[in-house]
């Protein structure tokens with residue numbers, strides 16, 4: 017059994033994105049959940065599966081209690097950090113295909129700006145115990161500090177430059193402004209990027225994603241049932257999850273320039289029966305600019321080492337070879353752990369992406385990336 | 400003013416010989432008794448042959464630069480005073496890596512494959528941490 021065309025994204029919802037929501041994480045979760053359920057044309061009582069975010073701030077019990085879910089048959093978590101949301105799409109599609117449930121709610125919410133920043137929480141998380149024990153004592157613990165050597169190695173081996181990273185940051189900001197629901201709303205130039213302060217060389221301020229408040233949610237339903245629902249069908253054609261060797265300690269990874277994404281991509285493209293050339297629009301997890309560039313290679317949009325050349329000359333912009341992060345991403349819209357990427361891809365494929373709409377988008381790709389190297393990839397099609 | 404403590408994990412019996420070794424000025428690595436595979440960071444099981452039997456051997460402390468970063472933003476207050484500091488990902492001769500601060504040189508002197516050796520810095524009676532220094536070409540014993 018393959019998960020090909022077994023699941024569909026039938027509802028999407030978001031709160032506003034900000035740096036001070038003034039509401040609890042649970043409240044934000046419920047707001048986005050209700051929006052996604054209504055968007056699907058469902059009632060809360062129709063939800064019979066939930067996948068809360070794997071940081072356990074909100075659990076299935078909270079959703080049952082508040083939404084009045086009287087017949088919940090499936091609950092799970094997919095704790096892969098930034099790769100969680102797309103992993104949840106796979107998990108939901110598997111549960112649906114197995115006949116366990118029909119409509120799975122997947123919400124993410126956080127007060128990532130106002131309620132304790134994300135940067136230095138790494139050594140409190142069990143999947144990073146190794147980093148906390150052996151690297152945090154010498155001053156390597158935050159994601160920026162741990163990912164920077166991956167980017168430096170890529171630059172030294174392949175000639176990739178900070179200006180290539182700037183290209184990604186600038187294009188993403190342009191999309192955020194078109195999106196209109198983004199935290200960052202003023203234009204960013206290559207010069208702004210190049211003169212921004214260094215965080216962990218080669219990463220400058222504008223290579224790093226935002227820390228934000230807000231929530232986003234989706235409903236995953238069986239592709240069959242999606243025919244009878246309110247929205248144009250967006251079907252999950254391919255999905256995959258990949259973990260790199262030495263998943264926690266980047267330092268010990270044989271190839272610093274390859275992520276779990278490469279494994280996930282083979283699975284997702286194989287399942288969907290399409291190639292990178294077929295993709296009309298991509299929403300690529302962008303915790304750091306370099307991580308976008310590296311994933312473009314691991315996904316097969318270009319060869320390893322050619323990511324810098326690929327992103328030059330506006331390839332990621334509207335009208336470019338691969339319009340990417342058309343909502344402004346984690347870099348400029350909000351850090352919703354990539355659920356905002358899933359929401360945006362659905363909107364693109366429905367033709368609801370407003371000023372950032374990719375004309376005629378029928379096939380799109382979304383990735384998640386997190387926990388030091390886990391990669392997830394999903395390919396959605398309008399059907 | 401009291402200095403801020405570095406972030407340290409609770410004691411882990413699987414790694415005790417590593418921390419003990421640092422205090423004695425040695426970088427101890429695990430070597431699988433069954434198949435000889437050297438592994439790092441310390442952990443209970445050999446992923447190659449699934450033997451728990453391990454012996455701890457001191458590294459020769461020679462290595463080469465695999466990558467590096469220069470930290471300009473301290474995400475933990477203990478490192479504010481050290482900014483900016485350079486961390487080097489080192490390929491040790493034994494085939495595993497360490498991530499350690501660079502001493503007595505600047506990042507502009509670094510390149511992939513440059514030779515380094517591991518040194519030891521005593522923080523307190525209980526804690527010694529590894530660092531590295533560049534091995535200059537004219538001191539290079541191999542050439």
Ligand SMILES: [Zn+2]
Pocket residue numbers: 431432433434435436445446447448449450
């Ligand atoms: Zn062994």
